[in-house]
Amino acid sequence: MNRTVALWLIVGWVGYAIFPWYAIDDGFWTLEWLDGYVANVDYAPGLFVSLFFDRGWLSPIGLALLAPLFVIRRPKMDPLFSTVLLAAGGFGLAYTLLQGFTVSLAGWNWEFLNAWFGEMEVRQFGMGYGALMVSGAFLFLFAQGVAARGAINGDVFVVGSISLIISMVTAFVFFPVSRILISALQDNDENFAPFQFLDKLFSHGIWGLDCVTSSVGCGVAWNSLTLAVLTGVGTTTLGLAFALIATRTGFRAKKMLRTLSVLPIITPPFVISLAIILLFGRSGAVSTFMADTFGIEPGRWIYGLPGILLAQMLSYTPIAFLVLIGVVEGVSPAMEEAAQTLRADRWKTFTTITLPLIRPGLANAFLIGFIEAMADFGNPMVLGGDYEVLSTSIFYAIVGAQNDQARAAVLALVLLCFTLSAFYVQRRWLGRKSYTTVTGKGDSGVHPHLPKSLTVVVYSTALPWALLTFVIYAMIIFGGFVELWGYNHSFTFKHYIEAFGIEWAESGIVWAGAAWNSFSTTIMIAAISAPLTAAVGLLTAYVLVRQRFGGKDMFEFGTMLSFAIPGTVIGVSYILAFNVPPIELTGTGAILVLCFVFRNMPVGVRAGIASMSQIDRSLDESSLTLGANSFITLRKVVLPLLRPAIVAALVYSFVRAMTAISAVIFLVSARFDMATSYIIGRVENGDYGLAIAYSSTLIVVMLLVILLVQKAVGERKIGRRGMAEDKERPALGVGAV
Secondary structure (H helix, E strand, O other), X not given: OOHHHHHHHHHHHHHHHOOOOEOOOOOHHXXXXXXXXXXXXXXXXXXXXXXXXXXXXXXXXXXXXHXXXXXXXXXXXXXXXXXXXXXXXXXXXXXXXXXXXXXXXOEEOOHHHHHHHXXXXXXXXXXXXXXXXXXXXXXXXXXXXXXXXXXXXXXXXXXXXXXXXXXXXXXXXXXHHHHHHHHHHEOOOOOEOHHHHHHHHOOHHHHOOHHHHOOOOOOHHHHHHHHXXXXXXXXXXXHHHHHHHHHHOOOOOHHXXXXXXXXXXXOOHHHHHHHHHHHHOOOOHHHHHHHHHHOOOOOOOOOOHHHHHHHHHHHHHHHHHHHHHHHHHHOOHHHHHHHHHOOOOHHHHHHHHHHHHOHHHHHHHHHHHHHHHHHOOHHHHHHOOOOXXXXXXXHHHHHOOOOOHHHHHXXXXXHHHXXXXXXXXXXXXXXXXXXXXXXXXXXXXXXXXXXXXXXXXXXXXXXXXXXXXXXXXXXXXXXXXXXXXXXXXXXXXXXXXXXXXXXXXXXXXXXXXXXXXXXXXXXHHHHHHHHHHHHHHHHHHHHHHHOOOOOHHHHHHHHHHHHHOOHHHHHHXXXXXXXXXXXXXXXXXXXXXXXXXXXXXXHHHHHHHHHHXXXXXXXXXXXXXXXXXXXXXXXXXXXXXXXXXXXXXXXXHHHHHHHOOHHHHHHOOOOOOOHHHHHHHHHHOOOHXXXXXXXXXXXXXXXXXXXXXXHHHOOOOOOOOOOOXXXXXXXXXXXXX
């Protein structure tokens, strides 16, 4: 018996005959549906719904689940085995989705079906856990059939992984985004309007170049492109400087430097923007000091490109650092020592060996910084002034007085073109060169320190930035303990008590603070989404780096698409796609988890690709030659060497789930409120003290989580790392050898 086929048939039949077919409004995990659920169409499994509740269109699903039973004992090489699995899996999955999109709460979803069959009296709700299990079973049965036909050397794990990722990206990226992008070709009454689309696409407000010849600003496209390029270059440079200090110098406060470099990523962006205003605004602490000491009149320079750029570099430099530190650590010390043995000095070794080998990390760090800057919403919202960018324009087009969904879709298309162009340039720059540094050979080397001249440059770049980061966070912490930040600096605990107060009553502990509900929900959603994001991202990176298959470039594009679309658009598109059957998720915690997983997945993908590009394929091949399958090879050989990428994916996905703004605004509900939406509400009401107190609490929580993740995952061990790490060593030469 084929155990894999048997497993997925069991999953499919459990979903079809035992679990509720439709989504349950009051929550599946309350288990209230178990009380007589077979007799209630809202809770009944698909088999009972098809037999007893006038929904006979679900019957073919059961027939598709029966077909694989006839070949379950046949060998994989039997052509009938693959044919039946392909037919049953493909038909079952396609039919399950088709019936879901065809019949909904309104009856027939398409008018021509009403004309053919008449008005439908029976309605159908959104699909639930039963339908999810059946769809998953059909998907993997189909993948088993594809592997049996010899695809990717018949590797069931790899074929199944590709099928799973494609289906998830299609369902939770392409489908929702397509719903809003289709509106680019429609007017506000949903009529097809191609000429209106062209007018909006080439409008002066998007592509105008008035800033070249006058004081009038340029179009939002050029503003966004300028900002994104500057942010990408700046964050990559600073991230590399921090990574080099942490790995290639004798700097004694490395742990503190690592902490400071990671702090901005665990802070809601508008909090950093607010701190910048209170430091460098017209009445800010620095501006007031410069005016009193040197007579320099305060200006409004912080509102516009300089302020947004400063805030974005503070926010996104840690991402570049997290990507680059794993790549810098992954460079083989043996290669650098070999160069020095051949009488190359430290500068020559760095420029000819180290720097070329970390090109994948540099390219991926720039790409992430570029896309983050393009999609950023919070910083331009607070510090933008007259400097309008695509993300804020999209927001105002959707929720502003104009309510022009078509314009928002056009702006999203322009943004997507920019990010895809950056992706293409990155691929061309890397080319087809090999960056492998981690092989199966023994490596007992230790990384050499940087040249003295480069050490001075790195210190002078990173340390002032670290000092600025420290000042920003000192201001944020200070703001939580004063009556009114910037005006009344009387010491108080009232903001923390109001947010996180605890009282004791006769019945026990009472969580009296106003922020407890959103805080607990945020922790739960982030804790669920972080490991899922890391798992999907690293699995995708493994498939992209280690496997060859048709449509690979399109596959990689799909995994990056959600990162290229602003959170504002993602939030609205999820509402449009998942507010009605067949997938009803609006108002649930699941829609928040799915949004975070597929919004943040690209960071895990890029970090995984950067680290995996350095690991020689011979390690995988040796494991496969010794009889291990792809899953065991991935678990026991590849993953231990990807610890920096795992840390980057887990940390980034967790903190972004804690600090996300733009998409969350549209997806939260009364039952599932998130910390950022609560903080924004406090800011809008002018309650800055409570907002800052809440933000500083989130910072402490996320910092503890980062330390726990780093402790749990550990460090990758390659050679004698850490030996004499903080001691200055002379360059090796022939005499030393």
